[in-house]
Amino acid sequence: MVTGEAKQLRDLLARNVRRLRRDQNMSQEALADAAGLHRTYVGSIERSERNVSLDSLCALAHGLSTEVWCLLSDSKEGQSPQ
Amino acid sequence: MVTGEAKQLRDLLARNVRRLRRDQNMSQEALADAAGLHRTYVGSIERSERNVSLDSLCALAHGLSTEVWCLLSDSKEGQSPQ
DNA sequence: GTGTGACTTATAGTCCGTG
DNA sequence: GCACGGACTATAAGTCACA
Numbered sequence: 345m346v347t348g349e350a351k352q353l354r355d356l357l358a359r360n361v362r363r364l365r366r367d368q369n370m371s372q373e374a375l376a377d378a379a380g381l382h383r384t385y386v387g388s389i390e391r392s393e394r395n396v397s398l399d400s401l402c403a404l405a406h407g408l409s410t411e412v413w414c415l416l417s418d419s420k421e422g423q424s425p426q
Numbered sequence: 427m428v429t430g431e432a433k434q435l436r437d438l439l440a441r442n443v444r445r446l447r448r449d450q451n452m453s454q455e456a457l458a459d460a461a462g463l464h465r466t467y468v469g470s471i472e473r474s475e476r477n478v479s480l481d482s483l484c485a486l487a488h489g490l491s492t493e494v495w496c497l498l499s500d501s502k503e504g505q506s507p508q
Numbered sequence: 509g510t511g512t513g514a515c516t517t518a519t520a521g522t523c524c525g526t527g
Numbered sequence: 528g529c530a531c532g533g534a535c536t537a538t539a540a541g542t543c544a545c546a
Contacts, residue, residue: 350484353494357480371509382541387510397477397520397539398439402432412435413495453528464522469529479520479539 350395353416357401358392360415364408365390379407432477435498439483440474442497446490447472461489 365375376386380403388394389404396404398412405412447457458468462485470476471486478486480494487494 349488350481353480353484373509383510384512384543385541388512391511393512395479395481395539397479398435398483399432399477400540401480402435406431413498416495416498455528465529466523466531467521469531470521473530476520477539482521 351392354392354395356418357396357415358390360417361386361404361408362390364410364415368408375404375407377407379403381407433474436474436477438500439478439497440472442499443468443486443490444472446492446497450490457486457489459489461485463489 361375365372370378372386372390373383375381376383379386381400385394386404389396389400401412401415405415408415443457447454452460454468454472455465457463458465461468461482463482467476467482468486471478471482483494483497487497490497
């Protein structure tokens with residue numbers, strides 16, 4: 345179905361993942377490794393091409409040392425919880 | 427893969443959905459209709475049997491008139507964002 | 509180090525029921 | 528109104544070769 349809202353959400357996730365990853369000086373490969381996912385898969389998420397599931401979301405959050413809801417929040421401030 | 431973290435997340439989602447739904451006096455059917463999902467699917471989500479995608483998460487949030495990150499936050503207090 | 513299209517396999521999600 | 532199952536279809540997961 346992919347409504348406009350869903351598109352925005354994927355986009356938000358993409359931006360958050362990319363920002364957090366670069367914030368920690370990781371490559372897509374490094375994040376993929378840390379999250380237990382694949383390089384190209386992480387890449388396609390960052391390009392908001394994927395409609396990821398809770399499971400992948402969780403893996404991603406783990407790899408980025410953050411919380412799942414952080415990846416889906418529009419966050420300008422304290423994003424990195426030490 | 428379904429790590430323990432992913433299990434917890436599904437469980438949290440299940441609780442939040444059920445609580446918010448009942449809070450608004452909706453049946454699973456009513457929510458399914460409002461979210462554009464299927465009756466049995468909503469039921470299985472509330473039983474934390476499903477690893478839902480962003481798209482469904484968005485639809486669910488829409489049907490519950492809330493935000494996606496609310497469904498994934500451990501929320502004791504102000505759940506309804508004004 | 510990243511983008512992209514193609515591809516296979518796993519599972520998300522629908523729809524039919526039953527108690 | 529809800530839990531749960533079986534069978535099905537659509538799509539996410541996961542991997543690759545190459546730009």
